[in-house]
Amino acid sequence: MTAQKYITAILAALLAFGCAHATEITRPTPLPVVEKPQPPEPEKPTFAELKEETGKLLEEMSAKDYQTREKATKDLRKLLKDSGESQHMLVQHLEKQSEKSKEPELRHRVELVLARYLRPWKCFRALRVLKGHTDYVGAVRFSPDGKLLASANTKNDIRIWDAHSGKCLRTLTNTEGGNDSIWSVVFSPDGKFLATACQDNSISIWNPDTGQYIRSFNEHKGSVYSLSFSPNGELLASASHDETIRIWDFSTGKCSRILRDHKDWVVAAAFNQDASLLASGGNDNIVRLWCPKTGKCLRKLEGHTNNIYAIAFSPDGKLLASAALDCTIRLWNPKTGKCLHTLEGHSMYVVSIAFSPDGKLLISGSYDHTVRIWNPTTGKHLETLSGHSDQVFTVAFSPTGKTFASAGEDRTIVIWGIPDEEQPPQRPRADRNKTKTEKLK
Numbered sequence: 485m486t487a488q489k490y491i492t493a494i495l496a497a498l499l500a501f502g503c504a505h506a507t508e509i510t511r512p513t514p515l516p517v518v519e520k521p522q523p524p525e526p527e528k529p530t531f532a533e534l535k536e537e538t539g540k541l542l543e544e545m546s547a548k549d550y551q552t553r554e555k556a557t558k559d560l561r562k563l564l565k566d567s568g569e570s571q572h573m574l575v576q577h578l579e580k581q582s583e584k585s586k587e588p589e590l591r592h593r594v595e596l597v598l599a600r601y602l603r604p605w606k607c608f609r610a611l612r613v614l615k616g617h618t619d620y621v622g623a624v625r626f627s628p629d630g631k632l633l634a635s636a637n638t639k640n641d642i643r644i645w646d647a648h649s650g651k652c653l654r655t656l657t658n659t660e661g662g663n664d665s666i667w668s669v670v671f672s673p674d675g676k677f678l679a680t681a682c683q684d685n686s687i688s689i690w691n692p693d694t695g696q697y698i699r700s701f702n703e704h705k706g707s708v709y710s711l712s713f714s715p716n717g718e719l720l721a722s723a724s725h726d727e728t729i730r731i732w733d734f735s736t737g738k739c740s741r742i743l744r745d746h747k748d749w750v751v752a753a754a755f756n757q758d759a760s761l762l763a764s765g766g767n768d769n770i771v772r773l774w775c776p777k778t779g780k781c782l783r784k785l786e787g788h789t790n791n792i793y794a795i796a797f798s799p800d801g802k803l804l805a806s807a808a809l810d811c812t813i814r815l816w817n818p819k820t821g822k823c824l825h826t827l828e829g830h831s832m833y834v835v836s837i838a839f840s841p842d843g844k845l846l847i848s849g850s851y852d853h854t855v856r857i858w859n860p861t862t863g864k865h866l867e868t869l870s871g872h873s874d875q876v877f878t879v880a881f882s883p884t885g886k887t888f889a890s891a892g893e894d895r896t897i898v899i900w901g902i903p904d905e906e907q908p909p910q911r912p913r914a915d916r917n918k919t920k921t922e923k924l925k
Contacts, residue, residue, distance in 0.1 A: 531570045535577060537563060542581060546590050557593050564597065575601045600902050603866075605845060605857045607902040610871045611887065612650040614897040617641055621891035622877050623669045623680075630883045632692060634678055635897055636666035642680060644692055647882065650899065654695040656680075667709045672734070673717040681708035687722055687732075701732055703739050710752045710795075714759035719776065721762055723753035729764050731776055741779045745772060752795040752806075761818060763804055765792030771806050773818060783821045787814055793835040798843045803860055805846060807834040813848055815860055825863030829856060836878045841885040849876035855890045855900070871898045 529537070541563065544556035560578075567574050575598060582594040600607045619637045626633055626647060633645040642656040656678075668681035671692065678692040687701040687708055706725030713720055713734070720732040729743040729750055748767035755762055755776070762774040771785035771792060790809035797804055797818070804816040813827040813834055832851035839846055839860065846860040855876055857867040874893035881888045887901035 528568055529570075531573055534563065534567055534570055534574055538574065538578060538581075542585075542590065542594075545593055546585075546587055553589075553593070557597065560594075561597050564601070571601075604902060605867045608857070608867065608869060608900045609903055610869075610898050611901045611903065612899040613871075614645055614650050614652070614899065615895070616643060616652050617895045617897075620874075620877065620893045620895055621897060622665070622667055624878050624880045624889045624891050624897055625669045625671060626880055626882045626889070627671045627692065628673055628675045628883060632671075632675075633889060633897070633899075634669045634671065634692065635891060636669050636680060637895070638665040640664060640666060640682075642666060642669065642678075642690075644678075644695065645897075647887075647899070656690055656695050656697070665707075667707065668711045670711045670713060672713055673715060677734075679711050679713070679720060681711050681722060683707045685724075685726075687711065687720070699737060701737055701739070704728070704730065706749075709750070710754075712754045712762075714755050714776070715757060716759070719755070719759060721753045721755060721776070723750040723764055723766065725749045727766075729753050729762070729774070731762075731779075741776070743774050743779050743781070745781045746770075751791065751793050754795045754797055756797040756804075756818070757799060757801040761797075761801070763795045763797065763806075763818070765795050765806050765808075767791040769808070771795065771804070771814075771816065773804075773821075783818075785814075785816050785821050785823070787823050787826070788812070793833070794837045796837050796839055796846075798839050798860065799841060800843055803839075803843070805837050805839070805860065807837045807848060809833045809835075811850075813837060813846070813858070815863060825860075827858055827863055827865070829865050829868075830854070832875075836876070838879050838881045838888065840881050840888075841883055845885075847879050847881065847888055847890075849879040849890055849892065851875040855879060869900060871900070872896070 541556045541560045545553050547553055578594055578598060582591050585591050617637045619639045621635050621637045623636045631647055633647040636642045644653045646653055664683035666680050666682055670679050678690040680688045685704045685706060689698040691698060704724040704726055708722050708724050710723040718734060720734045722730050727746050727750060730739050731741040733740050746766050746768055750764055750766040753764040759776055762776045763771060765771045769788045772781050773783040774781055788808040788810055792806050792808045794807040804818045805813055807813045811830050811834060814823050815825040816823055830850040830852050834848050834850045836849040846858040848856050853872050853874060855869040858865055872892055872894050876890050876892040879890045887899055889897055889899050891897040
């Protein structure tokens with residue numbers, strides 16, 4: 485037997501011996517998993533306890549030491565933010581305490597802390613500026629869940645943005661439908677579709693999540709300027725250069741009714757909260773109210789002296805706002821047709837308006853480069869925001885009401901809102917003149 489065969493035989497014998505005497509390896513029994521007891525949630529302070537804590541902070545906000553006042557103001561802001569269900573009562577309590585105080589700085593500090601609760605419009609700031617469009621932006625709209633923002637410009641450039649981060653998620657390209665200026669964008673109430681109004685007489689339907697083009701509605705004989713979904717998403721209204729409003733069955737894409745009474749271009753159209761009314765306006769300077777089911781014109785609202793470019797119902801349907809090239813906004817009672825307020829202040833054309841989701845605010849965009857905030861109940865002007873370097877063509881509120889968007893000729897989209905962290909309150913002039921040594925005591 486050769487040496488190689490001898491070694492092979494020995495290895496085979498050893499392997500056989502090992503297999504015959506092998507014993508099964510037993511795995512150790514795993515230790516039982518013991519869940520750690522979760523600490524009980526801390527009890528929320530009562531309103532009485534919050535009042536007591538507030539009293540202490542107000543005393544510290546009146547202290548001579550600057551740093552103590554600053555810390556107390558910051559703590560009061562946090563206390564309010566975390567006060568939960570007691571927040572409304574605590575705000576009222578603080579407002580009364582501030583009115584009783586004879587110290588100007590304390591009143592000033594409390595007023596700034598309460599501003600976001602009592603006068604949120606005073607806290608709106610430009611949070612983000614979205615850039616990317618290569619021509620002026622004529623339309624913006626938030627998705628129903630507030631996560632997306634759609635925008636469009638005159639070069640058929642439709643973009644979907646992350647509304648929180650401001651990142652452009654996708655650009656929509658349509659090789660079959662509209663290939664011209666986009667005048668309006670609107671999400672379906674369920675957020676699954678995006679409709680765009682095109683200058684080439686068409687309405688294009690998209691999937692906003694994928695950017696996929698779905699189909700077009702092509703029966704208008706002129707440019708389509710405005711779109712509005714009914715609240716249930718079953719109907720889509722479109723206003724056109726051909727002097728008509730068309731109502732479409734959205735599921736089938738068929739035009740179910742054509743509304744004819746305008747004597748010139750129809751630039752704006754909007755459903756009310758239950759689709760029992762449709763309002764429209766255009767270059768004949770008259771707001772019309774329609775019954776969508778019958779197509780009958782129910783009422784004509786006259787008062788504007790120039791072309792009407794924007795129409796909006798309040799969320800509860802009790803107010804109707806119209807904006808026009810006569811530089812005014814009119815607020816109407818849609819039931820009676822009475823003009824309740826005429827809002828004046830813009831120095832140039834007013835071409836876009838939007839109600840906040842709670843109906844307490846109305847915003848407007850104008851050729852005078854500004855966005856204005858109004859109280860629609862009183863008609864009072866509340867604030868003017870200057871964040872654009874050119875004409876503002878479009879405004880839209882987010883579903884939360886905490887942010888809104890504006891865009892226009894300068895090719896940017898500005899997202900306005902209340903910052904998560906407020907800036908420290910400015911001190912009265914007398915206090916600001918103190919030396920650094922006094923402030924650091």
